[in-house]
Amino acid sequence: MAEFGIALIATLVKVGVLVGVVLGVSAYLTWFERKLAGHIQARLGPNVVGPFGLLQPLADAIKLATKESIVPKGADVPVFYLAIAMALVPSLLLFSVIPFGPEFTLFGKEVKPLISDVNIGILIVFAMGSLAVYGTIFSGWASNSKYAFIGSLRKASVIIAYEVVLGFAVLGVILLAGTMSTVGIVEAQAKSGIWYILYQPVAFVLFLFCMLAESGRVPFDIQEAEAELVTGYNVEYGGMKFGAFPLAEWYLNVIALSAIAVILFFGGWSGPGIFGALSPYVWFLVKTFSLVFFVIWLHWTLPRFQAKDITEIAWKIMLPLALANLIITAVAVYFLGG
Amino acid sequence: MEYIGFLIFFGIMVVIALVMVSLNYLLGPKNPEEWKDYPYECGVPLYDENAQTTFHQGYYLLGLLLLLFDIEAAFLFPWTVVYRYLGVFGFIEMFLFVLILTYGLLYAWKKGALNWQFEMEEE
Numbered sequence: 001m002a003e004f005g006i007a008l009i010a011t012l013v014k015v016g017v018l019v020g021v022v023l024g025v026s027a028y029l030t031w032f033e034r035k036l037a038g039h040i041q042a043r044l045g046p047n048v049v050g051p052f053g054l055l056q057p058l059a060d061a062i063k064l065a066t067k068e069s070i071v072p073k074g075a076d077v078p079v080f081y082l083a084i085a086m087a088l089v090p091s092l093l094l095f096s097v098i099p100f101g102p103e104f105t106l107f108g109k110e111v112k113p114l115i116s117d118v119n120i121g122i123l124i125v126f127a128m129g130s131l132a133v134y135g136t137i138f139s140g141w142a143s144n145s146k147y148a149f150i151g152s153l154r155k156a157s158v159i160i161a162y163e164v165v166l167g168f169a170v171l172g173v174i175l176l177a178g179t180m181s182t183v184g185i186v187e188a189q190a191k192s193g194i195w196y197i198l199y200q201p202v203a204f205v206l207f208l209f210c211m212l213a214e215s216g217r218v219p220f221d222i223q224e225a226e227a228e229l230v231t232g233y234n235v236e237y238g239g240m241k242f243g244a245f246p247l248a249e250w251y252l253n254v255i256a257l258s259a260i261a262v263i264l265f266f267g268g269w270s271g272p273g274i275f276g277a278l279s280p281y282v283w284f285l286v287k288t289f290s291l292v293f294f295v296i297w298l299h300w301t302l303p304r305f306q307a308k309d310i311t312e313i314a315w316k317i318m319l320p321l322a323l324a325n326l327i328i329t330a331v332a333v334y335f336l337g338g
Numbered sequence: 339m340e341y342i343g344f345l346i347f348f349g350i351m352v353v354i355a356l357v358m359v360s361l362n363y364l365l366g367p368k369n370p371e372e373w374k375d376y377p378y379e380c381g382v383p384l385y386d387e388n389a390q391t392t393f394h395q396g397y398y399l400l401g402l403l404l405l406l407f408d409i410e411a412a413f414l415f416p417w418t419v420v421y422r423y424l425g426v427f428g429f430i431e432m433f434l435f436v437l438i439l440t441y442g443l444l445y446a447w448k449k450g451a452l453n454w455q456f457e458m459e460e461e
Contacts, residue, residue, distance in 0.1 A: 067362055069368075144390060164411060240358050319443065323439070
Protein backbone atom coordinates (compact mmCIF):
# COMPACT_ATOMS: atom_id res chain seq x y z
CA MET A 1 0.00 0.00 0.00
CA ALA A 2 2.82 2.37 0.89
CA GLU A 3 4.44 1.42 -2.41
CA PHE A 4 1.26 2.38 -4.25
CA GLY A 5 1.04 5.66 -2.33
CA ILE A 6 4.58 6.62 -3.27
CA ALA A 7 3.95 5.74 -6.92
CA LEU A 8 0.75 7.82 -6.84
CA ILE A 9 2.54 10.85 -5.41
CA ALA A 10 5.36 10.44 -7.93
CA THR A 11 2.82 10.35 -10.77
CA LEU A 12 1.02 13.44 -9.45
CA VAL A 13 4.32 15.33 -9.20
CA LYS A 14 5.25 14.27 -12.73
CA VAL A 15 1.85 15.35 -14.09
CA GLY A 16 2.11 18.67 -12.29
CA VAL A 17 5.60 19.41 -13.62
CA LEU A 18 4.69 18.28 -17.14
CA VAL A 19 1.47 20.31 -17.36
CA GLY A 20 3.12 23.42 -15.95
CA VAL A 21 6.13 23.20 -18.25
CA VAL A 22 4.17 22.29 -21.37
CA LEU A 23 1.52 24.99 -20.97
CA GLY A 24 4.15 27.58 -20.07
CA VAL A 25 6.34 26.65 -23.01
CA SER A 26 3.44 26.71 -25.47
CA ALA A 27 2.36 30.12 -24.14
CA TYR A 28 5.84 31.44 -24.79
CA LEU A 29 5.96 29.69 -28.14
CA THR A 30 3.19 32.10 -29.24
CA TRP A 31 5.54 34.97 -28.43
CA PHE A 32 8.41 33.24 -30.22
CA GLU A 33 6.29 32.49 -33.29
CA ARG A 34 5.01 36.07 -33.56
CA LYS A 35 8.51 37.46 -33.11
CA LEU A 36 9.92 35.09 -35.74
CA ALA A 37 7.05 35.80 -38.13
CA GLY A 38 7.67 39.49 -37.66
CA HIS A 39 11.32 39.19 -38.55
CA ILE A 40 10.61 36.91 -41.52
CA GLN A 41 8.21 39.53 -42.88
CA ALA A 42 10.59 42.45 -42.09
CA ARG A 43 8.50 43.65 -39.12
CA LEU A 44 9.42 43.86 -35.44
CA GLY A 45 6.80 41.56 -33.94
CA PRO A 46 5.45 42.17 -30.41
CA ASN A 47 7.69 44.68 -28.62
CA VAL A 48 5.40 46.90 -26.53
CA VAL A 49 4.35 44.78 -23.52
CA GLY A 50 7.44 44.28 -21.38
CA PRO A 51 11.08 44.09 -22.59
CA PHE A 52 11.18 42.63 -26.14
CA GLY A 53 7.44 42.03 -25.77
CA LEU A 54 8.13 39.21 -23.33
CA LEU A 55 4.95 39.83 -21.32
CA GLN A 56 2.78 39.58 -24.45
CA PRO A 57 1.57 35.97 -23.74
CA LEU A 58 0.40 37.07 -20.28
CA ALA A 59 -1.45 40.06 -21.72
CA ASP A 60 -3.05 37.82 -24.35
CA ALA A 61 -4.19 35.34 -21.72
CA ILE A 62 -5.76 38.05 -19.54
CA LYS A 63 -7.51 39.53 -22.55
CA LEU A 64 -8.85 36.15 -23.69
CA ALA A 65 -10.01 35.23 -20.18
CA THR A 66 -12.03 38.41 -19.64
CA LYS A 67 -14.05 38.30 -22.87
CA GLU A 68 -17.78 37.75 -22.81
CA SER A 69 -18.89 34.15 -23.27
CA ILE A 70 -21.04 33.99 -26.41
CA VAL A 71 -22.72 30.90 -27.82
CA PRO A 72 -23.98 31.32 -31.39
CA LYS A 73 -27.72 31.17 -32.11
CA GLY A 74 -28.95 27.68 -32.94
CA ALA A 75 -25.74 26.03 -31.71
CA ASP A 76 -25.71 22.57 -30.22
CA VAL A 77 -24.60 23.78 -26.79
CA PRO A 78 -23.26 20.59 -25.08
CA VAL A 79 -21.34 19.59 -28.21
CA PHE A 80 -20.14 23.18 -28.59
CA TYR A 81 -18.42 22.93 -25.19
CA LEU A 82 -17.42 19.30 -25.60
CA ALA A 83 -15.45 20.20 -28.74
CA ILE A 84 -12.99 22.26 -26.67
CA ALA A 85 -12.29 19.36 -24.34
CA MET A 86 -12.01 16.97 -27.30
CA ALA A 87 -9.41 19.21 -28.93
CA LEU A 88 -7.38 19.98 -25.83
CA VAL A 89 -7.31 16.69 -23.92
CA PRO A 90 -5.86 14.36 -26.63
CA SER A 91 -3.15 16.84 -27.57
CA LEU A 92 -2.00 17.02 -23.93
CA LEU A 93 -2.34 13.26 -23.43
CA LEU A 94 0.22 12.77 -26.22
CA PHE A 95 2.83 13.93 -23.71
CA SER A 96 2.15 11.03 -21.35
CA VAL A 97 4.29 8.61 -23.41
CA ILE A 98 7.18 10.96 -24.19
CA PRO A 99 10.33 10.05 -22.23
CA PHE A 100 12.43 13.13 -21.51
CA GLY A 101 15.46 11.19 -20.35
CA PRO A 102 16.72 7.85 -19.03
CA GLU A 103 15.78 6.36 -15.65
CA PHE A 104 17.48 7.93 -12.64
CA THR A 105 17.56 7.20 -8.90
CA LEU A 106 16.05 9.69 -6.46
CA PHE A 107 15.87 8.95 -2.67
CA GLY A 108 16.69 5.31 -3.42
CA LYS A 109 13.79 4.94 -5.87
CA GLU A 110 13.94 4.36 -9.61
CA VAL A 111 12.20 7.30 -11.31
CA LYS A 112 11.28 7.38 -14.98
CA PRO A 113 10.84 10.87 -16.44
CA LEU A 114 7.61 9.97 -18.23
CA ILE A 115 4.08 9.45 -16.96
CA SER A 116 3.17 6.06 -18.36
CA ASP A 117 5.89 3.75 -19.66
CA VAL A 118 3.54 1.39 -21.52
CA ASN A 119 4.64 -1.08 -24.19
CA ILE A 120 2.10 0.35 -26.66
CA GLY A 121 3.41 3.92 -26.53
CA ILE A 122 3.31 4.52 -30.28
CA LEU A 123 -0.21 3.09 -30.46
CA ILE A 124 -1.33 5.66 -27.86
CA VAL A 125 0.16 8.37 -30.05
CA PHE A 126 -1.95 7.19 -33.01
CA ALA A 127 -5.06 6.86 -30.86
CA MET A 128 -4.76 10.39 -29.54
CA GLY A 129 -3.99 11.72 -33.02
CA SER A 130 -7.20 10.14 -34.31
CA LEU A 131 -9.24 11.42 -31.36
CA ALA A 132 -8.18 14.98 -32.15
CA VAL A 133 -10.38 14.79 -35.27
CA TYR A 134 -13.46 14.80 -33.06
CA GLY A 135 -12.61 18.18 -31.57
CA THR A 136 -12.54 19.66 -35.07
CA ILE A 137 -15.67 17.91 -36.32
CA PHE A 138 -17.70 18.72 -33.18
CA SER A 139 -16.70 22.38 -33.20
CA GLY A 140 -17.65 22.79 -36.86
CA TRP A 141 -20.92 20.93 -36.54
CA ALA A 142 -22.04 22.52 -33.27
CA SER A 143 -21.29 26.12 -34.28
CA ASN A 144 -24.21 26.31 -36.73
CA SER A 145 -22.07 28.28 -39.16
CA LYS A 146 -21.33 27.25 -42.72
CA TYR A 147 -17.75 28.51 -42.61
CA ALA A 148 -16.97 26.52 -39.50
CA PHE A 149 -18.63 23.43 -40.93
CA ILE A 150 -16.73 23.54 -44.22
CA GLY A 151 -13.47 24.13 -42.37
CA SER A 152 -14.03 21.20 -40.05
CA LEU A 153 -14.88 18.83 -42.91
CA ARG A 154 -11.76 19.87 -44.80
CA LYS A 155 -9.63 19.37 -41.72
CA ALA A 156 -11.17 15.96 -41.13
CA SER A 157 -10.46 14.88 -44.72
CA VAL A 158 -6.84 16.00 -44.36
CA ILE A 159 -6.33 14.29 -40.99
CA ILE A 160 -7.85 10.96 -42.01
CA ALA A 161 -5.72 10.85 -45.16
CA TYR A 162 -2.49 11.54 -43.29
CA GLU A 163 -3.36 9.32 -40.34
CA VAL A 164 -3.08 6.30 -42.66
CA VAL A 165 0.26 7.46 -44.09
CA LEU A 166 1.55 8.12 -40.57
CA GLY A 167 0.69 4.58 -39.52
CA PHE A 168 2.48 2.97 -42.45
CA ALA A 169 5.50 5.29 -42.20
CA VAL A 170 6.14 4.48 -38.55
CA LEU A 171 5.85 0.71 -39.15
CA GLY A 172 9.39 0.70 -40.59
CA VAL A 173 10.86 2.13 -37.38
CA ILE A 174 8.93 -0.37 -35.24
CA LEU A 175 10.30 -3.17 -37.44
CA LEU A 176 13.84 -2.02 -36.76
CA ALA A 177 13.34 -1.51 -33.03
CA GLY A 178 11.14 -4.58 -32.49
CA THR A 179 9.06 -2.75 -29.86
CA MET A 180 6.34 -0.13 -29.64
CA SER A 181 7.46 1.30 -26.31
CA THR A 182 8.87 4.81 -26.73
CA VAL A 183 11.57 4.07 -24.14
CA GLY A 184 12.44 0.82 -25.95
CA ILE A 185 12.81 2.58 -29.30
CA VAL A 186 15.19 5.18 -27.84
CA GLU A 187 17.20 2.48 -26.04
CA ALA A 188 17.48 0.43 -29.24
CA GLN A 189 18.95 3.46 -31.01
CA ALA A 190 21.28 4.30 -28.12
CA LYS A 191 22.52 0.69 -28.03
CA SER A 192 23.29 0.43 -31.75
CA GLY A 193 24.64 3.98 -31.80
CA ILE A 194 22.87 4.80 -35.08
CA TRP A 195 19.83 7.04 -35.30
CA TYR A 196 16.99 5.57 -37.34
CA ILE A 197 16.92 8.56 -39.69
CA LEU A 198 19.90 6.94 -41.43
CA TYR A 199 17.93 3.73 -42.04
CA GLN A 200 14.54 5.38 -42.60
CA PRO A 201 14.99 8.74 -44.37
CA VAL A 202 11.82 8.24 -46.44
CA ALA A 203 9.79 7.45 -43.33
CA PHE A 204 11.08 10.61 -41.67
CA VAL A 205 10.03 12.81 -44.58
CA LEU A 206 6.59 11.18 -44.60
CA PHE A 207 6.32 11.64 -40.83
CA LEU A 208 7.23 15.30 -41.19
CA PHE A 209 4.47 15.85 -43.76
CA CYS A 210 1.97 14.03 -41.56
CA MET A 211 3.04 16.13 -38.60
CA LEU A 212 2.35 19.32 -40.54
CA ALA A 213 -1.03 17.98 -41.69
CA GLU A 214 -2.13 16.77 -38.26
CA SER A 215 -1.22 20.01 -36.54
CA GLY A 216 -2.79 22.16 -39.27
CA ARG A 217 0.41 23.97 -40.17
CA VAL A 218 1.28 25.47 -43.57
CA PRO A 219 1.34 24.06 -46.28
CA PHE A 220 -1.57 21.93 -45.03
CA ASP A 221 -3.63 24.57 -43.20
CA ILE A 222 -6.53 24.34 -45.63
CA GLN A 223 -9.02 24.28 -42.73
CA GLU A 224 -7.85 27.71 -41.58
CA ALA A 225 -7.66 29.30 -45.03
CA GLU A 226 -7.95 32.87 -43.73
CA ALA A 227 -8.80 34.21 -47.16
CA GLU A 228 -11.87 32.04 -47.76
CA LEU A 229 -13.04 30.61 -44.43
CA VAL A 230 -11.75 33.38 -42.08
CA THR A 231 -10.34 30.85 -39.64
CA GLY A 232 -12.39 27.79 -40.37
CA TYR A 233 -13.80 25.58 -37.67
CA ASN A 234 -13.24 27.86 -34.67
CA VAL A 235 -14.79 31.01 -36.18
CA GLU A 236 -17.74 31.02 -33.73
CA TYR A 237 -15.64 30.61 -30.60
CA GLY A 238 -14.57 33.59 -28.52
CA GLY A 239 -12.31 34.34 -25.58
CA MET A 240 -10.49 31.47 -23.89
CA LYS A 241 -12.71 29.02 -25.78
CA PHE A 242 -11.11 30.35 -28.96
CA GLY A 243 -7.66 30.34 -27.39
CA ALA A 244 -7.90 26.62 -26.61
CA PHE A 245 -7.98 25.58 -30.29
CA PRO A 246 -4.76 27.16 -31.57
CA LEU A 247 -3.11 26.23 -28.28
CA ALA A 248 -4.01 22.58 -28.76
CA GLU A 249 -3.48 22.42 -32.47
CA TRP A 250 -0.64 24.75 -33.32
CA TYR A 251 1.46 24.50 -30.18
CA LEU A 252 0.76 21.40 -28.07
CA ASN A 253 0.39 19.11 -31.10
CA VAL A 254 3.50 20.48 -32.79
CA ILE A 255 5.63 20.11 -29.65
CA ALA A 256 4.32 16.60 -28.94
CA LEU A 257 4.71 15.34 -32.51
CA SER A 258 8.19 16.88 -32.77
CA ALA A 259 9.14 15.03 -29.60
CA ILE A 260 7.74 11.80 -31.08
CA ALA A 261 9.74 12.41 -34.26
CA VAL A 262 12.88 12.91 -32.17
CA ILE A 263 12.17 9.64 -30.34
CA LEU A 264 11.54 7.71 -33.54
CA PHE A 265 14.24 9.10 -35.80
CA PHE A 266 16.80 11.15 -33.86
CA GLY A 267 17.68 8.88 -30.96
CA GLY A 268 15.60 10.58 -28.28
CA TRP A 269 17.76 11.71 -25.39
CA SER A 270 20.99 10.06 -26.66
CA GLY A 271 23.91 12.34 -27.37
CA PRO A 272 27.43 13.10 -26.12
CA GLY A 273 27.44 13.73 -22.35
CA ILE A 274 28.96 17.18 -22.45
CA PHE A 275 26.42 18.78 -20.09
CA GLY A 276 27.04 16.42 -17.18
CA ALA A 277 24.03 14.81 -15.48
CA LEU A 278 21.57 17.01 -17.37
CA SER A 279 22.86 16.20 -20.84
CA PRO A 280 20.07 13.71 -21.87
CA TYR A 281 17.42 16.33 -21.09
CA VAL A 282 19.36 19.08 -22.83
CA TRP A 283 19.83 16.95 -25.96
CA PHE A 284 16.18 15.93 -26.03
CA LEU A 285 14.94 19.51 -25.71
CA VAL A 286 17.47 20.83 -28.23
CA LYS A 287 16.42 18.26 -30.84
CA THR A 288 12.70 18.77 -30.17
CA PHE A 289 12.80 22.53 -30.38
CA SER A 290 14.94 22.47 -33.52
CA LEU A 291 12.08 20.59 -35.16
CA VAL A 292 9.47 22.97 -33.69
CA PHE A 293 11.50 25.88 -35.04
CA PHE A 294 11.64 24.20 -38.46
CA VAL A 295 7.84 23.80 -38.49
CA ILE A 296 7.24 27.43 -37.54
CA TRP A 297 9.78 28.52 -40.13
CA LEU A 298 7.89 26.58 -42.83
CA HIS A 299 4.61 28.09 -41.62
CA TRP A 300 5.70 31.64 -42.29
CA THR A 301 7.52 31.09 -45.59
CA LEU A 302 5.46 28.66 -47.70
CA PRO A 303 2.18 29.12 -49.58
CA ARG A 304 -0.78 26.80 -49.04
CA PHE A 305 -1.81 23.68 -51.02
CA GLN A 306 -5.31 23.27 -52.43
CA ALA A 307 -7.59 20.81 -50.65
CA LYS A 308 -7.61 18.66 -53.79
CA ASP A 309 -3.82 18.45 -53.91
CA ILE A 310 -3.51 17.64 -50.21
CA THR A 311 -5.73 14.56 -50.24
CA GLU A 312 -4.46 13.34 -53.63
CA ILE A 313 -0.81 13.66 -52.56
CA ALA A 314 -1.60 11.65 -49.45
CA TRP A 315 -3.34 8.79 -51.22
CA LYS A 316 -1.46 8.66 -54.54
CA ILE A 317 2.13 9.51 -53.61
CA MET A 318 2.70 9.15 -49.89
CA LEU A 319 0.76 5.94 -49.24
CA PRO A 320 2.53 3.96 -52.05
CA LEU A 321 5.86 5.38 -50.86
CA ALA A 322 5.13 4.30 -47.29
CA LEU A 323 4.15 0.80 -48.45
CA ALA A 324 7.33 0.48 -50.52
CA ASN A 325 9.39 1.67 -47.56
CA LEU A 326 7.71 -0.92 -45.33
CA ILE A 327 8.44 -3.78 -47.75
CA ILE A 328 12.05 -2.77 -48.30
CA THR A 329 12.60 -2.45 -44.56
CA ALA A 330 11.02 -5.86 -43.93
CA VAL A 331 13.27 -7.51 -46.54
CA ALA A 332 16.35 -5.78 -45.14
CA VAL A 333 15.52 -6.76 -41.56
CA TYR A 334 14.87 -10.35 -42.66
CA PHE A 335 18.15 -10.80 -44.54
CA LEU A 336 20.45 -8.55 -42.54
CA GLY A 337 18.94 -9.28 -39.14
CA GLY A 338 17.89 -5.78 -38.02
CA MET B 339 0.53 1.47 -12.35
CA GLU B 340 1.48 2.85 -15.75
CA TYR B 341 -2.13 2.83 -16.91
CA ILE B 342 -3.29 4.34 -13.61
CA GLY B 343 -0.82 7.16 -14.27
CA PHE B 344 -2.41 7.62 -17.67
CA LEU B 345 -5.89 7.75 -16.10
CA ILE B 346 -4.78 10.31 -13.50
CA PHE B 347 -3.30 12.43 -16.27
CA PHE B 348 -6.56 12.14 -18.21
CA GLY B 349 -8.57 13.28 -15.18
CA ILE B 350 -6.38 16.32 -14.62
CA MET B 351 -6.56 17.19 -18.32
CA VAL B 352 -10.36 17.10 -18.23
CA VAL B 353 -10.32 19.48 -15.24
CA ILE B 354 -8.01 21.87 -17.14
CA ALA B 355 -10.29 21.74 -20.16
CA LEU B 356 -13.32 22.50 -17.97
CA VAL B 357 -11.50 25.47 -16.44
CA MET B 358 -10.73 26.81 -19.92
CA VAL B 359 -14.36 26.36 -20.96
CA SER B 360 -15.78 28.12 -17.92
CA LEU B 361 -13.20 30.90 -17.59
CA ASN B 362 -15.08 33.33 -19.83
CA TYR B 363 -18.34 32.67 -18.05
CA LEU B 364 -16.73 33.40 -14.67
CA LEU B 365 -14.56 36.41 -15.57
CA GLY B 366 -16.18 37.99 -18.60
CA PRO B 367 -18.92 40.64 -18.71
CA LYS B 368 -22.50 39.54 -19.33
CA ASN B 369 -24.54 41.94 -21.43
CA PRO B 370 -26.36 40.02 -24.14
CA GLU B 371 -27.65 41.96 -27.14
CA GLU B 372 -29.85 40.90 -29.97
CA TRP B 373 -27.28 40.46 -32.77
CA LYS B 374 -24.38 39.30 -30.64
CA ASP B 375 -25.04 35.59 -30.96
CA TYR B 376 -25.62 35.76 -34.70
CA PRO B 377 -23.53 33.21 -36.67
CA TYR B 378 -20.84 34.65 -38.91
CA GLU B 379 -22.00 35.35 -42.46
CA CYS B 380 -19.91 38.26 -43.81
CA GLY B 381 -22.23 40.84 -42.23
CA VAL B 382 -25.34 39.97 -44.27
CA PRO B 383 -28.48 38.19 -42.96
CA LEU B 384 -28.28 34.40 -43.00
CA TYR B 385 -29.52 32.72 -46.16
CA ASP B 386 -30.28 29.61 -44.20
CA GLU B 387 -30.92 29.66 -40.44
CA ASN B 388 -29.62 26.13 -40.05
CA ALA B 389 -26.12 25.16 -41.14
CA GLN B 390 -26.34 21.64 -39.71
CA THR B 391 -27.72 20.08 -42.85
CA THR B 392 -26.32 17.72 -45.47
CA PHE B 393 -22.73 17.77 -46.64
CA HIS B 394 -20.98 16.64 -49.77
CA GLN B 395 -20.70 12.88 -50.20
CA GLY B 396 -17.02 13.21 -51.22
CA TYR B 397 -16.11 13.55 -47.54
CA TYR B 398 -18.05 10.38 -46.82
CA LEU B 399 -16.04 8.46 -49.43
CA LEU B 400 -12.79 9.72 -47.92
CA GLY B 401 -14.01 8.45 -44.56
CA LEU B 402 -14.65 5.00 -46.05
CA LEU B 403 -11.09 4.90 -47.42
CA LEU B 404 -9.76 5.71 -43.95
CA LEU B 405 -11.73 2.81 -42.47
CA LEU B 406 -10.29 0.38 -45.01
CA PHE B 407 -6.65 1.36 -44.78
CA ASP B 408 -6.38 2.32 -41.13
CA ILE B 409 -7.81 -1.00 -39.98
CA GLU B 410 -5.36 -2.80 -42.25
CA ALA B 411 -2.55 -0.78 -40.69
CA ALA B 412 -3.81 -1.86 -37.28
CA PHE B 413 -3.37 -5.50 -38.35
CA LEU B 414 0.25 -4.80 -39.26
CA PHE B 415 1.24 -3.28 -35.89
CA PRO B 416 1.44 -6.53 -33.90
CA TRP B 417 3.20 -8.20 -36.81
CA THR B 418 5.99 -5.59 -36.83
CA VAL B 419 6.68 -6.07 -33.11
CA VAL B 420 7.14 -9.86 -33.30
CA TYR B 421 8.55 -9.90 -36.84
CA ARG B 422 12.06 -11.03 -35.91
CA TYR B 423 10.71 -14.11 -34.06
CA LEU B 424 8.40 -15.29 -36.85
CA GLY B 425 11.01 -16.45 -39.34
CA VAL B 426 10.12 -17.31 -42.92
CA PHE B 427 6.43 -17.77 -42.09
CA GLY B 428 5.97 -14.16 -40.99
CA PHE B 429 7.99 -12.95 -43.95
CA ILE B 430 5.80 -14.67 -46.59
CA GLU B 431 2.52 -13.97 -44.78
CA MET B 432 3.34 -10.27 -44.64
CA PHE B 433 4.16 -10.21 -48.33
CA LEU B 434 0.82 -11.75 -49.20
CA PHE B 435 -1.00 -9.32 -46.89
CA VAL B 436 0.75 -6.21 -48.24
CA LEU B 437 0.25 -7.51 -51.79
CA ILE B 438 -3.51 -7.75 -51.26
CA LEU B 439 -3.44 -4.33 -49.61
CA THR B 440 -1.58 -2.82 -52.58
CA TYR B 441 -4.02 -4.48 -54.96
CA GLY B 442 -6.89 -2.88 -53.04
CA LEU B 443 -5.20 0.51 -53.29
CA LEU B 444 -4.63 0.10 -57.03
CA TYR B 445 -8.26 -0.97 -57.49
CA ALA B 446 -9.53 2.09 -55.62
CA TRP B 447 -7.15 4.24 -57.68
CA LYS B 448 -8.36 2.73 -60.99
CA LYS B 449 -12.00 3.22 -59.98
CA GLY B 450 -11.25 6.88 -59.26
CA ALA B 451 -11.97 6.68 -55.53
CA LEU B 452 -8.73 8.48 -54.75
CA ASN B 453 -9.59 11.41 -56.97
CA TRP B 454 -10.95 14.56 -55.40
CA GLN B 455 -14.69 13.92 -55.68
CA PHE B 456 -15.83 17.50 -55.93
CA GLU B 457 -15.01 18.29 -59.54
CA MET B 458 -18.05 16.47 -60.91
CA GLU B 459 -20.15 19.50 -60.04
CA GLU B 460 -18.15 21.89 -62.17
CA GLU B 461 -18.60 19.95 -65.40
